[in-house]
Structure formats: structure tokens, C-alpha cells
Amino acid sequence: ILNVEQSPQSLHVQEGDSTNFTCSFPSSNFYALHWYRWETAKSPEALFVMTLNGDEKKKGRISATLNTKEGYSYLYIKGSQPEDSATYLCAFDSGGGADGLTFGKGTHLIIQP
Amino acid sequence: KAGVTQTPRYLIKTRGQQVTLSCSPISGHRSVSWYQQTPGQGLQFLFEYFSETQRNKGNFPGRFSGRQFSNSRSEMNVSTLELGDSALYLCASTDPGLENNEQFFGPGTRLTVL
Numbered sequence: 284i285l286n287v288e289q290s291p292q293s294l295h296v297q298e299g300d301s302t303n304f305t306c307s308f309p310s311s312n313f314y315a316l317h318w319y320r321w322e323t324a325k326s327p328e329a330l331f332v333m334t335l336n337g338d339e340k341k342k343g344r345i346s347a348t349l350n351t352k353e354g355y356s357y358l359y360i361k362g363s364q365p366e367d368s369a370t371y372l373c374a375f376d377s378g379g380g381a382d383g384l385t386f387g388k389g390t391h392l393i394i395q396p
Numbered sequence: 397k398a399g400v401t402q403t404p405r406y407l408i409k410t411r412g413q414q415v416t417l418s419c420s421p422i423s424g425h426r427s428v429s430w431y432q433q434t435p436g437q438g439l440q441f442l443f444e445y446f447s448e449t450q451r452n453k454g455n456f457p458g459r460f461s462g463r464q465f466s467n468s469r470s471e472m473n474v475s476t477l478e479l480g481d482s483a484l485y486l487c488a489s490t491d492p493g494l495e496n497n498e499q500f501f502g503p504g505t506r507l508t509v510l
Contacts, residue, residue: 287438314497315496315497317498317499319501324503325503326399326400326486326500326501326502326503326504327486327501328501329498329499329500332495332496332497332498334496372438372439374439376497378497382441382452382454383429383431383441383442383443383444383452383454384429384431384439384441384488384499385438385441386431386438386439386440387438388436388437388438389438
């Protein structure tokens with residue numbers, strides 16, 4: 284059974300502050316690491332798909348890094364805004380294996396005005 | 397392009413009944429995967445269909461089944477419903493031509509079993 288852990292489970296951040304959270308995953312059979320942003324009652328929205336060790340991706344104020352050798356990825360949000368409030372999910376992808384995408388339980392981010 | 401759609405969005409059933417959920421992928425996507433989310437749990441992989449064939453299956457009992465049609469639309473069926481089947485069911489579509497197996501999710505069907 285694959286184990287994907289996300290921390291912290293929830294996070295309250297003041298508007299304007301920067302924040303980051305972690306996803307840890309198995310370091311073997313790695314194909315990709317997916318990050319999603321999920322607002323209540325909406326579809327999970329893909330943020331990044333990361334495949335290369337040391338890779339860093341950026342979309343606006345959000346960026347992510349990847350370390351496949353030690354099995355972790357960080358998601359950073361710079362200058363948090365109320366619209367960043369959501370649950371952020373990471374998912375381990377072994378490349379079409381029997382487990383599909385293996386998701387963590389998410390980090391629930393609340394931005395306080 | 398229209399996104400992934402799922403119907404119905406909400407469903408209430410009683411124990412012992414069966415239910416069928418539907419997922420229409422993004423046009424051109426041939427792979428559809430299904431996931432279950434129960435309270436306090438991450439999304440759990442149910443199965444994946446590609447070109448009308450089940451390609452992968454997660455660790456769920458045989459009461460959970462699915463199929464895919466020639467237009468790539470997929471249905472999942474749960475028979476003999478149990479209280480623990482109450483969950484949000486999400487489907488995701490992708491295509492081998494997409495970079496890095498990027499998956500696109502629908503909004504989910506919220507199933508309540510009474």
C-alpha cells in the first residue's frame with residue numbers, strides 16, 4: 284500500500300503572508316507528482332504535474348518543488364489572498380500502475396483577511 | 397472545451413439498493429478513472445477504463461463495477477449499497493497524448509446511503 288502524507292492537515296494564514304506545505308511520497312516507482320487545488324463544491328483543479336528531480340514549477344504566486352530521491356514536494360504560496368483558501372492535494376503517480384493516482388488527505392488552507 | 401461532467405450531482409439511496417453514476421469526459425479523452433472520498437480519507441482509486449476496457453482496478457469489493465462506452469462516457473455501479481458507501485465519487489479523464497498523465501476531474505456525485 285502506497286503512503287502519501289501531507290502536512291500540515293490545516294493551516295490558517297493572514298492575508299499577505301506567504302506559506303508552504305509538504306507532500307511526502309514513496310521514492311521508488313516514481314513517474315509523476317500531481318498537485319491539485321480543490322475548492323468546496325467544485326472540481327479539483329490541476330496546478331502542476333512534476334516529473335523531474337529538482338524541478339521547480341510556478342503559476343502566478345504559487346510554486347512547487349520536487350525531490351524524488353528523498354520523496355517530498357513543497358508547495359509555496361506567496362502573498363496569500365482570500366481566494367487561495369482551498370484544500371491542496373498532492374497525488375503520487377507510478378505511471379499507469381494498478382493504484383491509479385494515490386492521493387494524500389490534503390492541506391486545508393484558510394486565508395484570514 | 398467543456399470540462400468533465402458528472403450526473404447526478406447528489407443522490408440519496410437506502411441500504412440494499414443499487415446505484416449508477418455517470419461521467420462524461422472531456423472531448424477526445426479516452427481514459428476515465430473513478431475515485432471515492434469518504435470523510436477523513438484521501439481520494440481512493442476505484443478503477444480506470446480506457447477504450448472501453450478496464451485497465452486498472454483498486455482495492456474495492458466486487459459490488460463496485462464500471463463500464464465505458466464507445467464515446468468514452470463511463471458509468472460506475474454500486475450494488476447492495478451499504479452505509480459506508482456514502483461518499484463523494486469523482487471521475488477524472490485523461491488521454492495518453494497528454495503530457496505527464498495530467499488528469500482532469502469532474503465535480504463529483506455526492507451519494508448518501510440511508
